[in-house]
Amino acid sequence: MLTINELQKTFTIHHLQNTFTALNNISLHVKEGGFLGIVGKSGSGKSTVLKSIYRTYEPQSGEILFHSEAFGMIDLLKASPRQIVYLRKYEIGYVSQFLNVMPRTTALELVTQSLLDIGIKRHDAVTRAKEALTHFDLEETLWNSYPNNFSGGEKLRLNIACAIVKQPRLLLLDEPTASLDETSKIKVRESIEKLKAQGTTLVGIFHDLEFMDGLCDEIFTMEKYVKGEIA
Numbered sequence: 001m002l003t004i005n006e007l008q009k010t011f012t013i014h015h016l017q018n019t020f021t022a023l024n025n026i027s028l029h030v031k032e033g034g035f036l037g038i039v040g041k042s043g044s045g046k047s048t049v050l051k052s053i054y055r056t057y058e059p060q061s062g063e064i065l066f067h068s069e070a071f072g073m074i075d076l077l078k079a080s081p082r083q084i085v086y087l088r089k090y091e092i093g094y095v096s097q098f099l100n101v102m103p104r105t106t107a108l109e110l111v112t113q114s115l116l117d118i119g120i121k122r123h124d125a126v127t128r129a130k131e132a133l134t135h136f137d138l139e140e141t142l143w144n145s146y147p148n149n150f151s152g153g154e155k156l157r158l159n160i161a162c163a164i165v166k167q168p169r170l171l172l173l174d175e176p177t178a179s180l181d182e183t184s185k186i187k188v189r190e191s192i193e194k195l196k197a198q199g200t201t202l203v204g205i206f207h208d209l210e211f212m213d214g215l216c217d218e219i220f221t222m223e224k225y226v227k228g229e230i231a
């Protein structure tokens with residue numbers, strides 16, 4: 001489903017005129033329906049890998065081969081902006097700790113919209129959106145409120161609902177449970193298990209190794225790259 005070959009990403013800090021390597025020849029593979037957990041020290045490049053797959057970042061070299069339903073085998077680094085927009089809409093989901101709120105869009109409308117975007121009829125979209133919000137324990141009193149004033153945990157649960165409700169073929173999870181309490185974490189785990197059972201392929205970063213236990217099929221450990229050496 002996803003094969004990364006020799007991925008290299010450097011960042012240039014312009015005001016310091018300094019370029020450093022964040023990813024040095026990363027190669028990994030995730031089979032269809034599998035769950036790969038990425039672990040490693042802080043700053044070792046875990047989020048950079050996910051952001052490169054989602055094409056938020058553009059790596060300098062390497063390949064990210066994704067088995068797309070629409071485009072067949074595609075190198076995400078070479079995909080056109082249109083193809084990336086399509087894949088983000090229909091095939092690849094990304095959940096982080098942060099919510100991109102749309103101005104004057106209520107929580108319910110936000111989740112509904114992500115279903116309307118993929119062609120679900122409004123009536124069904126609203127029903128499924130309500131089910132997702134209920135599942136993630138977002139109080140009904142909040143459904144018609146604007147999320148910019150939500151607490152961190154509420155925003156996060158809304159964010160997860162928006163991504164999961166679309167049932168993407170590949171779901172990238174960038175520490176989505178970081179600020180959640182135990183009960184909410186269990187909800188997220190249940191949803192991930194359900195997605196897995198439906199055949200969704202997952203790549204996730206979780207600091208909480210207990211959370212990953214029994215969920216991941218494989219673990220990839222990032223090694224921090226420092227000045228030409230593996231630290």
Ligand SMILES: Nc1ncnc2c1ncn2[C@@H]1O[C@H](COP(=O)(O)OP(=O)(O)OP(=O)(O)O)[C@@H](O)[C@H]1O
Pocket residue numbers: 011012022040041042043044045046047048049
């Ligand atoms: N947009 C950026 N511009 C400059 N440097 C960046 C950028 N994004 C990440 N980095 C740097 O790249 C390195 C890897 O960052 P990344 O966020 O991928 O690490 P991580 O393993 O996910 O860390 P953590 O576990 O702390 O979230 C870090 O040194 C970070 O400061």
